[in-house]
Amino acid sequence: MRKEDLVALRDVSFTLDKGERLGIVGESGAGKSVAAFSILNLISKPGYISGGEIRFDGKDLTRLSLQEMSEIRGNRISMIFQDPMMTLNPVLTIGTQMTEALHAHQQISKEEARQRAIDSLAEVHIPSAATRIDQYPHELSGGMRQRVVIAIALITKPPLIIADEPTTALDVTIQAEIMDLLMELCNSSGVGLILITHDLGVISQMTERAIVMYAGRIVEEGDTKDIINNARHPYTHGLMGALPQKTTPGQRLNQIKGGMPPLNEIPKGCAFNPRCPLVDDICRTTRPDYTTMGSTRVACHKALSEES
Amino acid sequence: MSQPALVGVHDLYKEFPIHGGLLEQLSFENGRLIRKRESVKAISGVDLEVIKGESLCVVGESGCGKSTLARVIMGLIRPSQGEVTYDQKRIDDLSMGDMLPYRRKMQMIFQNPYASLNPRMTVQQTLEEPIRFHNPDLSNSEIKDIVVSVTKSVGVDPSWSSRYPHEFSGGQRQRISIARALAVDPEFIVADEPISALDVSIQAQVLNLLMDAREQRDLTFLFITHDLAVVEHFGSRVAVMYLGTLCELAPTRKLFSVPRHPYTQALLSAIPKLNQDSSEYIKLKGEVPTPVNLPRGCVFHSRCIHTNERCTREVPEIKVYDDTSIACHAVEEGRI
């Protein structure tokens, strides 16, 4: 690490099985998007990975050349971005943006690529795919564009998809459709999914396992059900309590005091200690290690037991 | 409706023209010169009353006209047709001067905490301005006292008030924004998505703050949001809007337990819920129509699963069933 660098992620490690759906939750500034973009080494400059390794199919992705990385990107691991209004290039047709992904990774004729693109659009339930393919992005609605983005991500049939807040920019009814579509595609083709979101409801519906991040660190990891119903870390617990769904209408919500610290002011010891209701002396001095409790792995000196 | 309404809108329409000058309106069709004028129909015929002391939530997806409604009520934009009343008096056609007495009774909280404070004014200046404007007789020290008490009441340290907005986090800015609204001691507050730009844990803080203020100051709220979970928690009644029209208006608990309008049903089913594996939601057909070319008849008919021929032809009127108002032919005909 260089002097004066800001550390966005610290000591983050997790694994994902083939075909598994993993959720990464956290508030803004938690580092969840950085974690996801690091996998394909797509962090915006001047950011860089200062250490660690990312293994995919036995290869360390941090050591690949740009050439080798290009073979992974969009071919073995695809990404879906947050805002479908910004993700598609405004001056290229939908068809061009779809077929180029195929041409980049496969020896395929133009006609065949076009046909694959049309099939792929039909798979994400876009009506009259054969005419849509020659349109430009601005001719489609937000929900449609996100379908196109998903179609692009899936066109090469990759084993893993990373979706960065894929429904945040969309309306509730469209969000439901997109989530449904993603689930359907994951189930039918056995694609693995890393889903990054701040919405605990989405995580709960979409994933089997979840990671909770706070200030650049994983604070808790485990089966989604356990995280939602049986949070061990006081932060996760507080987050759940802050949800209106979990509180009787009209009652005050269970609030966590303060806010997420900026990257240059992360407290010593446990980063959550100034906001934590259970804070103790040790929390202010020592960074907690991970302890395993049931299905979950938690970084807390005061991790909550089953009953609390 | 036993109590009189504090704020009401009656037969409200708001259109925003999107055609440019004369030249942009002209086009050639079939060899003839045609002049086309287009506009976004943001609100098409809404009737709504806010009773004193209640918190009326308006929900709907983007483009349903809920923010426009808030702005029309606050007098930030003038309606194309219809009227807005406050205490049974019409206020939408008042001059700036005549509007002033209402200005201190009605305040607004905005969505984006990063844009709602003037970056070149300190918190002190931001908060003093409305107080001084509406109470020209107060002395400087009296004004300062009010600022201190109102900043305290929103949980911001008054000693920070000489700072500029960029030195505060999003949550703190939203508190300051709320303080500005409370500073003139209003009785009615329009909150336009006040927590949507905030993180979950901050949302809870701000929502709690609003509920405290509501109790302590006896406020009446019009709360605009797209987040149904918040509505269930905060609102006493809920109005659901779709493409500029009112679909359903009901007491909160009733709306969430027995939604009647097909759109309300779809909307409620689409909220991602904790501990629910598969997404059992009501799938809507087709695409959301644009507010430029509204569908004929019921604006929801192109996406509704209960559509029949009448829906495509006739605009449904609001009908009252017990304490619920619904605009739907299918409900009226007993098909749902």
Add this chain to the structure above:
Amino acid sequence: MVAVKWQQFMESAFYHDFRRDKIAITSFVIMCIYVVACYAAPLIAPYNPYDPTIIDIMDSEIPPMWLDGGNSRFLLGTDAQGRDLFSTILYGTRISLTIGICAVLLQGVLGISLGLISGYFGGRVDSFLMRLADIQLSFSTLMVAIIFLAVFQALFGTELYERLAILMLILVIGIAEWPQYARTVRASVLAEKKKEYVDAVRVVGLRPVRIMFRHILPNTLSPILVISTVQVANAIVSEAALSFLGLGMPVSKPSLGSLINSGFEFIFSGSWWITIIPGIVLIVLVLVMNLLGDFLRDVLNPKLYKN
């Protein structure tokens, strides 16, 4: 109060960035030297170039003192009329800088008012003003200025023209460049007007004029500051170009442009310094202003008007 403001400035990110930027510091220092030197010209300059009694035609075309044939009386040599080049350049820079700054003040007053009007009222006034600005910009300042000055000169004769030259240059450059300010101000007024803090004060009930001047205008100052630096540089270049064409300052009271013009024919006979030295003085002046403009743009990072 002033002390507090100064303290705030010293602690500001702006000053912090400035101190770390060597190019910005150097440019600023050179800029200051220019301003001090040219406005103190009567004190610094060894000769008064406007005084015909001390000019001796026998001294003409003496090279700078470090060259063969140089004379220690004339640091940078003399021009074709025998004036001390160093003194003439000091006085000339003063004229160039004065015209540049005054023209930009005029541009600013015109452009900011029209931009505010356009951005605030919108509608027909706005489309009319902006269409006008587009057309004028596409003709380019220099073109408008050349035609205007050329016609003026033809109309009133050279003699009257030479007397009014400074005023005319300020007027022409000031008026011809108003669209730059107007479009920048309008764009930021429109951007600010959309922000919720403006709605918030409208909800309070403040009058439009007060909202405009107390709330919106202070927030458009960064872009104004950024373009002002570059505009002064551009105005100086425009003035030099006009003077070079013989449409600006007369040779008897030369600006940098007319000095360059007067020396141009002598480069073929080898007396390059009469043209090249004022040329370099002009280039350095414009360069440091552009560099300061770049620095301000990078630091203040305003959304400038883009086509």
Add this chain to the structure above:
Amino acid sequence: MFAFFVRRLAQAALVMFVISVIAFSIQDNLGDPLREMVGQSVSEEERQALRDKMGLNDPFFVQYWRFLKNALQGDLGTSYFFKRPAVDVILDKLPATLELVFGASLIIIVFSVPIGVFAAINPRHWFSKFAMAVSTVGISIPVFLTAIMSIYIFSVELGWLPSFGRGETVEIFGGWTTGFLTWDGLVHLILPCIALSSIMLPLFIRLIRAEMLEVLESEYVKFAWAKGLSPKRVWFVHALKNTLLPVITVGGVQIGTLIAFTILTETVFQWPGMGFLFLEAVNRVDTPLIIAYLIVVGLIFVVTNTIVDLVYGLVNPTVKLARPHGGDG
């Protein structure tokens, strides 16, 4: 498409109208046509009679209308100095100016796009830093100084290139004289073209770099990388087109400046083009020639701006030339 043309046409008409009014008021105030025709010896009464006969005492609008009618027929009066129709005199010089502008534009386009793109793609490369530094200095050197310095270095000191004139030209179809077809003509073009392009080239390099950097940070370029496309495709297919869209618009605006700069360049190099002619006409108070120059230059602006708008509309799919407004986007 219809609205586009009508709007364009209306704007062009407006511009030409403004120019014609300016031109007419110049004619009205500048120089007395009688003096040119009859000299000093004629009595005041005869002059008045002549004035009446020529319509010089008619109301402003009548005179303007007459002027406009003549102008539309291509008659802008006779040059006092050349004793030939002013339009003909100007058109004789048009090829020289247009070739100068063409040569300079060629230099600008050929160098600015690759250098700007390279500097955006490799911001830390020594060449990028060098190019940006040179560009910053470049935009600070006025065109006429570049011209003078290049003459001093390449003509006076080194003696490699000629310092004035067009050199040998040949006449091709319809009286157009070109310097592009002879060695001597080309050699004479080099310095003036470089001088004319000297301020625009750095301007465009900086503009293209800035736009490209912005585009490279966009979500859709990130998405293109995430698709595993080759760098070439990301840069030249995804980023470049979006970069050039705003550059085209700026280019349209800068054509005016380029033509204004031809006056400077032509003066320094004594280039026998319209700009040089115009300055001479100003010094001789040759009113018809001044007016003819104004109108020809106005036409050039209008035509080029229309072309630029058209190109922009064709390149940018979100601008619908075919329909008057943007639909639901």
